[in-house]
Amino acid sequence: MESWQLTAELILDEKAALSEGPVWDHRSGRLLWVDIEGMRIHHYDPVQGTDRSIQLDQRVGAAVPRAEGDGLVLALEHGFHLFDIATERLTKLADPEAGLPENRFNDGKCDEAGRFWAGTMNCENSDPTGALYCLEPDGSLRKAIDGVSCSNGLGWSLDGRTMYYIDSPTRQVVAYDYEPAAGAISNRRTVVTIPEGEGIPDGMAVDGEGMLWVAQWGGWRVSCWNPQTGERLGFVRVPAAQVTSCAFGGPDWDELYITTARTGLSEEQLVQQPHAGGLFRVKTGVKGRPACFYDG
Numbered sequence: 001m002e003s004w005q006l007t008a009e010l011i012l013d014e015k016a017a018l019s020e021g022p023v024w025d026h027r028s029g030r031l032l033w034v035d036i037e038g039m040r041i042h043h044y045d046p047v048q049g050t051d052r053s054i055q056l057d058q059r060v061g062a063a064v065p066r067a068e069g070d071g072l073v074l075a076l077e078h079g080f081h082l083f084d085i086a087t088e089r090l091t092k093l094a095d096p097e098a099g100l101p102e103n104r105f106n107d108g109k110c111d112e113a114g115r116f117w118a119g120t121m122n123c124e125n126s127d128p129t130g131a132l133y134c135l136e137p138d139g140s141l142r143k144a145i146d147g148v149s150c151s152n153g154l155g156w157s158l159d160g161r162t163m164y165y166i167d168s169p170t171r172q173v174v175a176y177d178y179e180p181a182a183g184a185i186s187n188r189r190t191v192v193t194i195p196e197g198e199g200i201p202d203g204m205a206v207d208g209e210g211m212l213w214v215a216q217w218g219g220w221r222v223s224c225w226n227p228q229t230g231e232r233l234g235f236v237r238v239p240a241a242q243v244t245s246c247a248f249g250g251p252d253w254d255e256l257y258i259t260t261a262r263t264g265l266s267e268e269q270l271v272q273q274p275h276a277g278g279l280f281r282v283k284t285g286v287k288g289r290p291a292c293f294y295d296g
């Protein structure tokens with residue numbers, strides 16, 4: 001059934017420790033991404049081929065543009081913050097896991113209503129002490145999913161009635177019924193299982209046909225899955241093992257940007273994958289959808 005294979009090309013040899021969370025900002029034509037362990041927010045300009053980054057003083061799990069202005073909302077090691085790029089000023093909104101020092105925030109994404117969803121992971125072990133949170137545009141926060149080990153990819157179906165979610169060690173993508181007005185989830189079920197020996201699922205993007213593009217940490221690839229059937233339609237080879245996330249972007253929305261990591265790799269492994277920690281890209285032949293921004 002696997003009908004196609006593509007290969008991603010290196011576009012930025014950044015050698016970031018843990019490059020993650022790509023978001024295409026169509027307003028600026030730039031890709032926002034983070035280096036979680038390097039504590040940096042990056043902006044990549046594909047026209048110039050240049051990348052600029054801002055150093056923070058704590059780990060940054062996810063960054064998403066705000067709908068108004070050019071600020072960002074961040075899921076930092078120590079909670080949710082607004083960030084003003086020009087002044088580099090941080091404004092703390094909420095730190096729901098201040099009492100859990102082993103945890104930090106990881107992947108996050110906005111839904112159509114401009115809510116920012118982001119989850120946590122235990123950095124010391126795979127105990128399910130993490131959770132998925134939803135930050136409403138008015139700044140209120142609620143816990144949506146409990147008992148998470150390593151909160152990762154998020155996405156929504158084309159009709160906005162299904163939310164997809166990845167807790168990496170489960171090797172699964174699960175789906176919930178999604179009630180868009182309230183942002184409420186229910187009826188959890190498994191829609192994709194990553195085969196054993198192919199690493200674990202990490203970040204994810206949903207394309208314009210509703211298919212799921214799932215990065216495989218330890219799997220050297222991003223695979224494309226039909227969530228209706230659980231079948232893999234094809235995959236993108238990436239010349240780095242720790243493939244962390246992906247997002248559609250580019251002027252025609254048909255380019256998949258892919259992030260990778262160096263962290264945890266031995267000297268020997270780094271010889272095999274010298275561009276680990278780089279940014280990669282592939283033309284997919286399918287279009288993605290505009291990213292949603294934070295409405296608060």
Ligand SMILES: O=C(O)[C@H](O)[C@@H](O)[C@H](O)[C@H](O)CO
Pocket residue numbers: 018020036106107150151152168202203217244
């Ligand atoms: O890329 C991420 O989402 C996390 O920040 C990583 O740390 C890995 O997923 C995790 O460590 C895998 O075990």
Ligand SMILES: [Zn+2]
Pocket residue numbers: 020106107152153202203244245
């Ligand atoms: Zn991730």
